[in-house]
Amino acid sequence: MSEQLVEMVDNDGVVRLTINRPKALNALNREVIEALAEILDRLEGREGLRAVLITGAGEKSFVAGADITAMREMNPLEARDFAGQALKTIKRLETLPVPVVALVNGFCLGGGCELALACDWAVASDNAVFGQPEVLLGVIPGFGGSQRLPRRVGPAMALDLCTTGRKIDAQEALRIGLVNQVMSQAELEDYAATLTKQLSGNGPGAVRSAKQVIHDGMDQDLDSALALETSLFALCFASDEQREGMSAFVEKRKPNF
Ligand code: CO8
Numbered sequence: 001m002s003e004q005l006v007e008m009v010d011n012d013g014v015v016r017l018t019i020n021r022p023k024a025l026n027a028l029n030r031e032v033i034e035a036l037a038e039i040l041d042r043l044e045g046r047e048g049l050r051a052v053l054i055t056g057a058g059e060k061s062f063v064a065g066a067d068i069t070a071m072r073e074m075n076p077l078e079a080r081d082f083a084g085q086a087l088k089t090i091k092r093l094e095t096l097p098v099p100v101v102a103l104v105n106g107f108c109l110g111g112g113c114e115l116a117l118a119c120d121w122a123v124a125s126d127n128a129v130f131g132q133p134e135v136l137l138g139v140i141p142g143f144g145g146s147q148r149l150p151r152r153v154g155p156a157m158a159l160d161l162c163t164t165g166r167k168i169d170a171q172e173a174l175r176i177g178l179v180n181q182v183m184s185q186a187e188l189e190d191y192a193a194t195l196t197k198q199l200s201g202n203g204p205g206a207v208r209s210a211k212q213v214i215h216d217g218m219d220q221d222l223d224s225a226l227a228l229e230t231s232l233f234a235l236c237f238a239s240d241e242q243r244e245g246m247s248a249f250v251e252k253r254k255p256n257f
Contacts (some may be wrong), residue, residue, distance in 0.1 A: 005035040007057075008042075012200040013050035015043060016192070018057050025064035026056040028111045028143075030082065032067075037089045043096060050207070051199040052096060053192055054119060055103040056112075059185055062104040062128065063112025068137065083142040086111065090143060094118040095215075097208045099199060103188055104128045104179065109167070114143035116178075117152055120211065124170040124179040125188045131167035153177050203241040203257045 007018040017039060019026040026032075043049060056062040066086070074082065093100055093115075102108075102115070102122035108130045116122045124130075132145050140146060141162060150158035153176045161168070170182040183191060199207065209232045217225030236242045241257055248255035 005032045006039055008039050011196050013048045013204075014196040014200050015049065015052045017052060017054045019054070019063055020057040022056075022058040022061070024067065024069075025061035025107055026058075026112070027064050027067040028086065028115070029067035029070045030085065033086050033089050036093070037085075040089065040092045040096075044092065048204075049096070049098050050204055051098050051195070052093070052100045053103055053195070054093075054100065054115070055105055055192075059105060059125075059127075061107040061112075062102070063109075063115055064107040065110030065112055065133075066143065079142070086143045090115060090118045097211065099207065099211055101195065103192055104130075104170075105185060105188060110134055110141065110145075111143045113178075114141060114145040114148065117145060117148035122179045123181045123183065123188065123191055124173060125185045126170050126182055127185070128170040128173065128179075128182075129167050130170075130173045130178060131165065132162045133165040133167065135163060136165040201257070203239075203245055203255070205239050205241050206236060206245075209236065 005020055007020050009016045009018075017036070019028070019032060019036075021027060021029075021032060043052065066082075071079065071082070099121075100119045102119040104116055104122050104124040106125065106128055108116055108124070108128055110131070110133055113130055113132055132141050132149065134140050134142070134145075141149070146158070146162060149161065153161075157176050160166075168176075170179065173179045174182045181191070213225075213229050213232050217228055220228065244257060245255045
């Protein structure tokens with residue numbers, strides 16, 4: 001039952017997840033978070049996993065936030081429990097060893113924006129709308145937005161968005177660095193197909209190392225992070241991938257990873 005709330009399709013190791021509650025604009029309730037956690041149980045440690053793409057069902061919304069109807073009557077303990085459950089699940093998604101990409105196909109508000117922020121990068125359709133409108137409901141972000149948003153767009157813009165609750169369009173999201181690219185809904189599908197091809201064709205160990213070095217290095221001082229890069233770079237040379245990739249170049253053929 002719960003799996004239908006998050007649909008999963010595996011295409012050559014590139015897994016596409018779709019939050020599937022279109023009647024509520026894919027708002028995140030406990031059941032959706034549990035469904036996502038169950039899928040993560042299956043993805044973590046999965047051999048052959050190359051990347052994860054996450055989107056929302058329908059053409060109107062990525063995720064319109066945490067479920068306001070479900071939160072309305074919560075007491076502080078229940079709110080803390082719900083936020084904790086979601087934070088933990090979103091962190092598990094963020095720390096998958098492969099690229100996790102948000103395909104933002106419409107409303108990306110509150111908890112939806114926080115979900116997109118936990119992805120390695122996001123691309124948006126031109127009808128996408130972003131915001132942290134929690135203050136309009138008398139609360140603040142609770143799924144990590146107050147911390148991941150300033151890290152992505154800087155504290156001044158994060159404060160603007162989190163205190164005014166204003167919504168921004170896809171072009172502004174692009175300008176402030178919240179998303180990497182903006183395209184039409186149709187192009188978003190082409191983008192997903194191209195990305196699937198690219199990420200399933202590249203050296204899988206190298207792709208994982210690239211994610212690891214950027215994530216881990218960002219939490220370190222520059223010298224330590226550069227030393228980490230050198231270690232992981234050297235480790236690539238212990239792999240068949242490096243031999244295959246470089247031999248293919250020299251032999252003028254496509255590598256077979
Ligand atoms: N929660 C529950 N239901 C929702 C939500 C939501 N976040 N968003 C939309 N829906 C439902 C609507 O109630 C409506 O249901 P129904 O048809 O049964 O009336 C249906 O989806 C369609 O929505 P609308 O009719 O409102 O569609 P519009 O196109 O007119 O408007 C909007 C779309 C602008 C997206 C509007 O629905 C809206 O403003 N939604 C709420 C957006 C929002 O405030 N999100 C932030 C929520 S708070 C949050 O995410 C905090 C995260 C941290 C939580 C910490 C845990 C304790």
